[in-house]
Amino acid sequence: MLQRLALRAQAYTPRVSLEPPDGLLLEVKGSLHLFAGVAGLRLAVADECRHLGMPSVVAFAPTPRAALALARAGRPHAVLDLSALTGALAPLPLATLGWPEDILERLARSGVRTIGAVIRLPRAGFARRFGAAQLAALDALTGRTADLRDVVRARLRFRRRRELVCELENIEAILAALAPLLAELGTFLRARQCGALELECRLGHRHSPPTSCLMRLAAPAADAHRLGELLGERLAALTLPEPVSDCELRTDALVPYRPDCPHLWRPGEHGGGFSGEASGLIERLRARLGEEAIHGLTLLEGHRPEKAWSRTAPPAIECSRTPRRYEPARSHRRPLWLLPAPQSLAAEDGLPRRRGPLLLLGEPERIETGWWDGGEIARDYYTAADSHGVLLWVFREREAPHGWYLHGVFG
Amino acid sequence: MDGAPKLARLLEHPAIWRGRGAARLKTLASGFAALDEWLPGGGWPRAGLIEILAARFGSGELYLLSPALAALTRAAAARWCVWVAPPLMPVAPALAAAGIALDRVAVVGGTRSLWAFEQVLGSGACDAALAWGGQPKPRELRRLQLAAERGRTLGVLFRPRRAARETSAAVLRLGLTPLAAGVRITLLKGRGAVRSTLELSWPPGTPGRTRG
Numbered sequence: 305m306l307q308r309l310a311l312r313a314q315a316y317t318p319r320v321s322l323e324p325p326d327g328l329l330l331e332v333k334g335s336l337h338l339f340a341g342v343a344g345l346r347l348a349v350a351d352e353c354r355h356l357g358m359p360s361v362v363a364f365a366p367t368p369r370a371a372l373a374l375a376r377a378g379r380p381h382a383v384l385d386l387s388a389l390t391g392a393l394a395p396l397p398l399a400t401l402g403w404p405e406d407i408l409e410r411l412a413r414s415g416v417r418t419i420g421a422v423i424r425l426p427r428a429g430f431a432r433r434f435g436a437a438q439l440a441a442l443d444a445l446t447g448r449t450a451d452l453r454d455v456v457r458a459r460l461r462f463r464r465r466r467e468l469v470c471e472l473e474n475i476e477a478i479l480a481a482l483a484p485l486l487a488e489l490g491t492f493l494r495a496r497q498c499g500a501l502e503l504e505c506r507l508g509h510r511h512s513p514p515t516s517c518l519m520r521l522a523a524p525a526a527d528a529h530r531l532g533e534l535l536g537e538r539l540a541a542l543t544l545p546e547p548v549s550d551c552e553l554r555t556d557a558l559v560p561y562r563p564d565c566p567h568l569w570r571p572g573e574h575g576g577g578f579s580g581e582a583s584g585l586i587e588r589l590r591a592r593l594g595e596e597a598i599h600g601l602t603l604l605e606g607h608r609p610e611k612a613w614s615r616t617a618p619p620a621i622e623c624s625r626t627p628r629r630y631e632p633a634r635s636h637r638r639p640l641w642l643l644p645a646p647q648s649l650a651a652e653d654g655l656p657r658r659r660g661p662l663l664l665l666g667e668p669e670r671i672e673t674g675w676w677d678g679g680e681i682a683r684d685y686y687t688a689a690d691s692h693g694v695l696l697w698v699f700r701e702r703e704a705p706h707g708w709y710l711h712g713v714f715g
Numbered sequence: 716m717d718g719a720p721k722l723a724r725l726l727e728h729p730a731i732w733r734g735r736g737a738a739r740l741k742t743l744a745s746g747f748a749a750l751d752e753w754l755p756g757g758g759w760p761r762a763g764l765i766e767i768l769a770a771r772f773g774s775g776e777l778y779l780l781s782p783a784l785a786a787l788t789r790a791a792a793a794r795w796c797v798w799v800a801p802p803l804m805p806v807a808p809a810l811a812a813a814g815i816a817l818d819r820v821a822v823v824g825g826t827r828s829l830w831a832f833e834q835v836l837g838s839g840a841c842d843a844a845l846a847w848g849g850q851p852k853p854r855e856l857r858r859l860q861l862a863a864e865r866g867r868t869l870g871v872l873f874r875p876r877r878a879a880r881e882t883s884a885a886v887l888r889l890g891l892t893p894l895a896a897g898v899r900i901t902l903l904k905g906r907g908a909v910r911s912t913l914e915l916s917w918p919p920g921t922p923g924r925t926r927g
Contacts, residue, residue: 374806585835585841592831593826597823600820615822639810640781640813642806713803
């Protein structure tokens with residue numbers, strides 16, 4: 305509730321901080337003249353609270369803690385001058401400060417019941433008995449020291465909807481209808497120096513549930529034109545159940561955007577970066593071919609051919625790196641291509657055939673086990689040449705019925 | 716008076732166009748000395764489309780390219796090396812063993828391979844791109860060639876041998892026939908080159924290629 309109120313209060317000042325359980329602090333010095341002074345601002349804030357159905361006490365003071373103490377004491381004062389602050393605070397009960405119970409109790413035992421009485425205590429003695437932290441709190445209350453506070457920040461999102469004048473079916477027309485929303489999004493992002501990582505386009509229909517089109521970007525984007533192009537690719541692949549009656553654009557949480565500065569060198573030249581080109585490429589491919597369109601490769605620790613590698617995200621984009629030394633290959637004979645699954649081969653007299661007899665070359669390589677993940681194998685791998693001179697990687701099951709399989713092709 | 720130096724000086728005139736000399740392409744060492752010597756310009760073109768027409772998949776076409784790909788992906792400012800619609804899965808350990816840096820390799824899947832290939836070539840994010848399949852029309856090949864020049868990418872398109880009859884805008888077209896421990900390469904088209912044949916034998920240690 306307080307959070308919601310804080311977001312509303314940001315209409316009056318950008319610097320709003322929470323003071324749970326019941327307080328909300330607004331730094332309004334700069335906003336006073338915009339809302340017709342203290343009286344006008346008090347009225348506006350009180351109105352806002354009444355609108356939300358919450359009783360409120362609005363107090364103004366030169367320090368945040370003083371304003372909080374006044375409001376918690378139920379005194380809607382407006383103290384604008386630091387010199388008048390101590391006088392206004394003096395009669396307030398100590399409980400309004402929100403200090404720990406045991407400290408308040410010890411103060412009460414020594415007859416200190418109001419803020420004025422606390423301020424009159426000798427500072428050195430107070431610090432010795434109640435700790436430096438308490439003295440600092442007192443100093444912040446009276447404005448001796450500055451009181452820095454965390455500001456509530458709203459999560460920025462963009463969400464705009466547009467009802468169409470007539471129902472549209474044609475993708476071009478829908479894109480044209482989306483253009484003002486995209487332009488608005490571009491302005492929104494530019495003004496906040498933010499970029500979107502996810503953009504959702506919802507197309508509403510008269511009867512069917514809305515069609516949603518979610519676009520994930522490889523890098524934050526803030527350029528409405530580019531977003532529009534990508535969205536166009538995405539929409540072209542969509543099948544709509546019925547004509548579109550309204551459309552809506554939403555972004556997920558925004559991230560800070562650092563615009564690309566044009567490089568002096570072209571990508572790849574003298575170490576010039578190519579991050580813009582690469583992320584653009586990834587997005588174009590994903591927009592047209594789907595999320596799985598592009599992937600990278602990585603090595604895994606595994607001796608079985610199927611488990612020695614895996615797919616990864618597309619390669620990272622570094623601007624420059626140190627050139628790698630070429631490590632000479634270990635002498636293992638692996639083909640450059642692997643079939644998705646071993647393909648059974650016909651056999652004749654115990655030798656495999658594939659469009660004619662296969663000629664087995666060299667010594668077999670035995671690859672076995674894998675009981676720990678259920679992928680147990682027991683195979684003897686051979687290099688085989690077919691009648692056209694193409695080299696294949698075939699294996700023979702070690703267990704009966706000793707079937708022959710094709711598993712790879714040397715490139 | 717000796718005529719040869721005079722003639723050489725005369726031929727340096729920029730207005731004189733000579734067949735072999737026109738092949739002043741920026742090239743890339745192929746890793747095979749005999750091949751470098753034979754290829755027009757002294758290696759693979761640094762940018763542009765080349766076509767490799769193999770009678771069968773697995774005639775040694777990748778072993779022909781892998782030293783150059785290894786050098787490209789290991790360079791300091793290496794861009795990507797993208798495999799577009801490979802017919803089977805490339806095996807990461809074998810690529811690494813051939814010296815190709817895997818953190819520069821990306822694979823683009825399945826459908827619409829020609830469109831994806833053109834995007835990859837023209838993006839400027841890749842040093843090399845390999846593509847399989849598709850039946851490009853001459854006009855599409857021209858687009859691919861232009862995209863490769865725009866993106867300064869070496870594009871390699873693998874096609875069946877029968878495509879040799881069609882016209883193509885590729886910078887270089889090679890036909891490949893596997894031999895017992897090597898490969899026979901036929902130059903079908905090259906800038907400033909005449910049709911010729913080279914028999915290249917694989918260096919010792921090429922996986923699966925050398926016997927005994």
